[in-house]
Amino acid sequence: MMINRTMTQSNANPSPSPTPSISSSIGMYKPSGDNVDLFWQWNSLKDKNNRKSVTCDFCQKTSTGGITRAKRHQLGIKGDVGACRKIPEDLKFEMKKAYESKFIDIEVSMGPLEEDEDEDDIQVISRMKRPSSISAEHTSTTKRRGINVKGPLDLLFARKPEESIKVGKSMRQTSLNDTCNKEARARVNQYIARFFYRNGIAFNVARSKSFKLMIEAIDNYGPHLKPPSYHELRVPLLKKELEYTKVLLKSHEEERAQYGCSIMSDGWTDKKNRTLINFLVNCSLGTMFVKSVDASEYTKTGEKIFELLNSFIEEIGEKNVVQVVTDNGSNYVMAGKIHYTQ
Incomplete structure (x- = not known):
């Protein structure tokens, strides 16, 4: 049990909201006074x-x-x-x-x-x-x-952060409104916002589930959390996340083998004027990024695009692919026609 020894805000002793499920009995007595537990x-x-x-x-x-x-x-x-x-x-x-x-x-x-x-x-x-x-x-x-x-x-x-988020939002919001100092919340939010501003983090990150899970995990831990170091982020935690991603990928592979999937390609050009194509696979479990390919030498003709798409289809498993979603450029249209003729 963690005992917080420092007063973090003036209302450090909040009274939880009453519950209608408590039964009352005739003749029962409840102590009262300033020092009552x-x-x-x-x-x-x-x-x-x-x-x-x-x-x-x-x-x-x-x-x-x-x-x-x-x-x-x-x-x-x-x-x-x-x-x-x-x-x-x-x-x-x-x-x-x-x-x-x-x-x-x-x-x-x-x-x-x-x-x-x-x-x-x-x-x-x-x-x-x-x-x-x-x-x-x-x-x-x-x-x-x-x-x-x-x-x-x-x-x-x-509680796992995922479980905490699923706990009735109305209950959590009521608790916060009743007991949390608004100035203290504003102060914490300002630190979070400053972290976004000074590190060039996109605002839409605040909408991501992983951001909410991170905040919930920190809240569940309580005060005095030692943040991960540069080395921890770069080596051990990255390795753990890789293993976690492999587990997710495995579940996606099993799902698409049973129900099929859609292949999606997203082409874009980087600052070095290279043409890159991101390949993603969508199934009933969601969309997962698989790999990114430097397609600078492939995008000029429909035949080359077909070779690139066909190799990825074989990698995923042709029997598992229901459809392929691409750009509507002429080279992609040509690649689609070549695919249908074979």
Whole structure:
């Protein structure tokens, strides 16, 4: 579990939006006051004088370890209590955010704690993320120095960027509007925009799915992410991306072998006045770039264009090709006629 030790904005302790799925029982009591734990909005007491016996508002399970154990139950932290199965996933994500925000306030203010329960929570996190050989004294010192370590809870709640984007947009937008400081968002956006401007990045990159996934991945990681170095981008990460692309290409090959595909050629001229042709293949999984060819010596006649197209068709597999889409230049028209005559 990552504990953020620095206050990043004035409203570091947002209150997640209420949910209509919480059941209420007659005679149940909820503590109130300035120092009451956030999780009391999802838990209740049968006896207001006994705060060690806490009942979950979702599944009505009663635990005897106080609000701390009730948190573990609702957050699904493995240990001495079973996880609640009736909390909606989107609310559970909000509850985790509230759980982290509580620690931010504790570390910044060092104010009064409710029955030492929040202090107990910090010690629980310390045990989760540190070897058992570390002394309690060192643990107490470390938590105040502000070391940012990810632990089992982060792995439990971690979402892939693709999954986060699919989470209801209305829920995410409402959460942001209610809790996020507009000035802080504007400041972050200005840094992103400056990165675009100073590096000559096209504005339409902001519309790409990979850009959104990158932002979502950074958000899921949290603060203090060490960005990739020049060497990492140039060697290990590039190799991993190549392997990932090969996997995508393999799935496309299997798809077009079963359902067929379309070959598309896109010709253009570079600054050196070379005629280049990009070859792409489209199937039910989408369009994939395959290769680019220097066709400076091929584009002058229809016969040469036919040779180039025919070699690519054989590379893809003639039985898999449904159609070929090209420019409407006279040389391409001639290449098409030659193809039909053979």
